[in-house]
Amino acid sequence: MKPDITTVPNLALDKYLGRWYEIARIDNRFERGISNAIAEYSLNPNGTIKVVNSGVDIKTGKVKSAVGKAKMTSVPGLLRVSFFWIFYSDYRVLAVDENYKWALVGGSSSKYLWILSRTPKLLEKEVALVLSEASRRGYDTGRLIYPWK
Structure with missing residues (x-):
């Protein structure tokens, strides 16, 4: 099943800018072997x-x-990100806390998913909320790794 990659209807860039800690991710080749990602x-x-x-x-x-x-x-909620020359990839803000405390970010397929937070840890109830949203969208949350643990 293809996940729902619909972005948030509004993204306040000024609130989104700044530091984000990676709480969880679906492992990918460019972050393999990395922990404590920011x-x-x-x-x-x-x-x-x-x-x-x-x-x-x-x-x-x-x-x-x-x-x-x-x-x-x-x-x-859709940005195009490049780390290499002219090659860009989708960066999709799928959900964000009303106070921009956490964000659920995906790519153009189910291969990419991140849970981001303004702090290195989120409350369990907040993680559960984000995981529920990811599951509702069709992502396999069992594939997530938690590199800060």
């Missing part, structure tokens, strides 16, 4: 968004980071 978003002078993803390599203990850029689209 994403930081800031506005560039040209209106694009600077994206800095960092995390600890579990084999070496060293911090690895990748710098990219994102641009808004005409669809609320």
